[in-house]
Amino acid sequence: MASAVALSWVPFDIVAFRGVSVRVVRSDAGGVAMEPRFARRGFAAGVSTVLAILAGFLTNLATAGITWPVGAGLVVLAGGWVGVEAWRARDDRAVAVAGRSDSAGFAVVRRPQRSLAAPVGLLPPHIRGRDGLVAALAELVDAPDGRVHVLCGLGGCGKTTIALTVAQRATVLDRVWWISARDEATLATALVALAVDVGVPLAKIRQAGAGTGSLVDLIWRRLEVSPHRWLMVVDNADEPQLLAADTAGVGDGTGLVRGSRRGLVLVTTRLAAPDVWGAQTVLHRVGLLSxxxxxxxxxxxxxxxxxxxxxxxxxxxxxxxxxxxxxxxxxxxxxxxxxxxxxxxxxxxxxxxxxxxxxxxxxxxSARRDVVVSTWDVSLDLLARQGLPQARLLMRLLGGFAAAPIPVGALDGPALFGSPALRHWAVDSPPSRRTVAAITARAVARLCPSTRYGKELHQRTVTALCDLGLIDLIETNPTAAEAACLATHPLVHDVSAAWLTEGSTAARAVRKTVAALLAEATKDRDPHDPNQFGWWPTVAPHLTHALSHHVAHLPRADRARLVNAADLTVLGLCRAGDFQTAHALATAALNVAVTHLPSDHPIIFKARHHLGMALLELGLHEQAEANYRTALVGRLRLLGNQHPETLSTRHNLAVTMYLQGKYAQAETELRTLRPIREQVEGIEHPHSLRTRHMLAEVLMRRGALAEAEMEFRSVLAVLERLPGIDHPDTLRTRSSLAEVLAEQEQYEQAETEFHAVLAGRRQILGEEHPFTLRTWCRLTQTQAQRGTREPDELYAQYRAIHTLQKQVLGHQHPDTAATQAAIDQLDRTNR
The missing domain is CATH 1.10.8 (Helicase, Ruva Protein; domain 3)
Known part of the structure; x- marks a missing residue:
């Protein structure tokens, strides 16, 4: 290219693409250079936008009934904002650059010709974990399939590295072009350079710039008649509309991105939205490395x-x-x-x-902060420009949850839509950015109803974040009624969570919102409903996280609500068979209740009751009894002898006595408790039926088999009629009936009952639920007693049961020990 002095006489052309003016400079050697400049209309557009916002602001002032002195002050602030924005927009009219300016206001500068070569020097020495994808794309370079191929995924996942690797392997081709679509100016300059490189005459380029033709059409006419294979990489295409024709979508095939059998178009983008890229596009989601x-x-x-x-x-x-x-x-x-x-x-x-x-x-x-954390800020800035500034706030809110998948149902309620954490003004600006414009914008946001976060806006925000890979919509348990969860990358989550340590007003709003959402998500759920058993393990880690990280920043009422939600979740986890998680959550809830609530608060004794429940299911009967006795003392004092919660603690205390072999004490307590429960809650209430069931269990252990069988059958008749034959309570009583039949050596009937219960529990509770395994073990014992299975078959069944019990319950659980004892007995019998 000629020197700066020589450029004074070199002819040039001005072309435009998507509102960006590009100066095409021709040297005497035949080379060209492009200098992008924004059109003058940018200033007018900026000012008109500011004035439109000001008009809306004034309308909201009138609607809100703001008095004139206050309104005048705010108008002055808004006017100052307009002035600041207009002053900043001056650069759209004249860009201060070194060099000579021509009469049209375009500067002539010394600038090397923009290169369209792939920057393969950025490649690391080794590319790990991408061999299959790179090989597949390299094959498409040799044999294009007529479709556009898009590499999409979270910022920083290696999309550009993969594209560079493909471009490096394609250097044997005559033509490889690397086009950056990071912004409009860069893309416009690259398109003019591409047009020149593929042989489009400058006269045609000038006509397209004047609006009498399409520059991308001119480029594609050349590409489709190229005698050689080619590769075009469009990198950082995070705003696909920049690649589309003015009146079309990027997937229409009328913009820069089109499928061809003459060469491969490969795009890298954060946006993984099939509806945006079109049916003729193949999306390759770039995942994380193993x-x-x-x-x-x-x-x-x-x-x-x-x-x-x-x-x-x-x-x-x-x-x-x-x-x-x-x-x-x-x-x-x-x-x-x-x-x-x-x-x-x-x-x-x-x-x-x-x-x-x-x-x-x-x-x-700090370097890692700049290159890693900022890559996600770019995505959030992009959404803000697209009208979703709440995306950044929602990511901060997600940082208030645990680093685990979040149930979608826990992020969809009044606590979310009414939360100040999701309003524009919740964004904390650093002191250096607390300008008149920022202050005024937050004032407008407080008054404008349009800034309120609602269900429709929430769905759009979540969808946009999913499309950019900042969050993923996954299914943690396909068999559960509510399996959908939102998951974030561990580092993305940690960056959002680290922000909460600042202790700002917005951070406190996030903590309060998380606690309220968790309380809302659990309050109306039935922990005894099998259809919801898969939901409790998904919400448990978030409750544990909130109890350990947020409680100190919450008012007392919110602390009590959070502990109450944890207690309900403990019950749901116990019914779902996740005893270890229930114990951890119950321990955390009790610690918070004891530490942060008054000593006579009812929630403390409720939390202790539920800790006893988790201990009981884990087989730690003595510890469970101690917690139940403490809870009973408190509940008797605060609630009275006939309160349902007091009666529930008395019932569970009797169960711990039974499990420790204290049959006489358990029977006395249950016989005393039964009439009180039937009077207070009703004869056919589930709680009354459970007390009758436990009384029959005690009778069976004390040898009153006929009386126990009669009681089981009586309870079973009610359960089959009310909750139904497939309800867990019904299956439990039917299992106990089978056991008492086996105790009476009615093995054939017992085996029939155990088969039915096992089938029901597998269907309702799952193959690995502790109650399912317990029934399978009792069925195997009955088959051994009947002699209907060979020793090898019995061994296989016991071993399978024992393996699952060790995984689910641990080596020390009584059920695991009982199965091991059955295996040992089978060994002794067959020696």
Whole structure:
């Protein structure tokens, strides 16, 4: 290209694409250079937008009934905002650049010709975990299928690296073009360069710029008659509308992105929305690296930082995100890491686990903050420009939950839509950004009803975040009625969670909203409903997280609601057979109740009751009894002898006595309790029927088999009529009936009953529920007593049961021990 002095006489053309003016400079050597400039209409558009906002602001003032002195002050602030925005927009009229300006106001500058070559120098030495995808795309370079191929996924997942690898392998082709679609100006310049490179005459380019033709059509006419294979990579296409024709969508095939059998068009984008890209597009979702591949990435960059196992652990903690892995590896391989005494993968892992904010957002890894955390800010900025500024606020809210999938039902309620955490003004600006415009914008947001977060806006926001990969919609349990959950990448979640440590008003609003959402999500659910058994394990980690992280920042009433929600969840977990999770949650709930509520608060004794329930199901009967006795004393004092909650604690206390072999004491308590429950709650109430069932259990253990059988049959008749033959309570009583029949050596009838109960429990509770395994074990024992199974078959059944019990209940649980005893007995019998 000619020098700056020589450019004074070189002819040039001005073309426009999508509102961006591009200066095409021709040198005497035949080369060209492009200089993008925004059209003058940008200033007018900016001012008109500001004035429109001001008009809406004034309308809302009138609607809200703001008095004139206050309104005048706000108008002055809004006017100041208009002035600031107009002053900032001046650069749309004249860009201050070094060099000479022509009469049209376009600057002539010394700038090298924009390159469309793929920046393969950015490739790392090794690409891990992408061999299959790269190979498939390389085959398409050689044999295009006529469709556009799009690499999509979370920012930092390695989309550009994959495209660069494909481009590097395609260097044998005559033509490989790398086009950046990061912004409108860059794209416009690249398109003119592409048009020149494919041989479109400058006269045609000038006509297209004047509005008498389509620049992309001119380019594609050349591409479709090219005698050679080609590859076009459109990188960072996070705003697909920039690639579309003015009146069409990007998937219509009339813009820059089109399918061809002459060459391959490969696009990288954060947006994974099939409806946006069109039916003729193939989406390749770029996932995260496995722990093994992530560990190899770390060791490629920092081979002296530790063992492969330590590298795998760090890769797992970083969630397999290539950008985070490379940033961590470069830091560990740097002088700075040695100065800061962070030498190994284990050291770095310790920084993340102990001081996440300092490791990711603080000075120790500021470079990692810049390249990793900011990549998600780009996505959120993009959504803000598209009219969804609440996306950033929702991500902050998700950071208030645990790093586990969040049930969709826990994020859809009045506590969300009425929360101040989801309003525009909840965004905290740093002092340097507390400008008149920012203050006025928050004032407008307070007054404008349109800023309120509602169900429709929530769905659009969640959909947009899913499309950009910041959250994923997954199913944790396909058999559950409500299996849909929202999941975030571990690092994305941790970045959002770290923000809560600031203690700002907005952070407090997030904590309060999370607690309210969890309380709302649980309050109307039936813990005895089998259709909801799969839901309780999904909400439990979020309650545990809220109890440990948010309670200290909540008012007393919210603390009590949160503990109450945890108690209900403990009951649901026990019915679902997840005893370990129930115990952990019940322990956390009781600790919060004792620490943060008055000593005579009823919630304390409720929490202790539910801890006793979890201990009972785990087989820790003595500890369960101690908690029940303490809860009973408190409930008798606060609620009285006939309150349903008091009666429930008395019933469970009798159950612990029964399980410890204290049959006489249990029978006395149950016989005393039965008439009170029937009088207070009703003869056919489920609680009354459970007390009758337990009394029959005690009678069976005391040898009153006929009386026990009669009582079981009486209870079963009511249960089959009311909750139904498939209800868990009905199956439990039917299982006990089968057991008393076996005790009376009526093995054939007992086996028939056990078969029916096992089929029902497998269908309702699942194959691995502790009650299902218990029934399977009793069926196997009955078959052994009848002699209807060979010893090898019995061994196989017992072993299968025992393996599952060890996984579900642990080695020390009484059910696991009972199965092992049955195996030992079978061994002794067959020696």
């Amino acid at each position: 722990d093994d591949d992530g560990g190899r990435v770390l060791r490629d960059i920092a081979p002296q930082a530790g063992t492969p196992d330590d590298a795998r652990k760090l890769a797992a903690r970083l969630g397999g995100l290539p950008l985070a892995l490379r940033a961590a590896g470069r830091y560990l391989d740097s002088t700075r890491a040695r100065l800061e005494r962070v030498r190994t993968f284990a050291d770095y892992l310790g920084i993340i686990d102990v001081k996440f904010k300092e490791a990711v957002v603080g000075s120790c890894a």
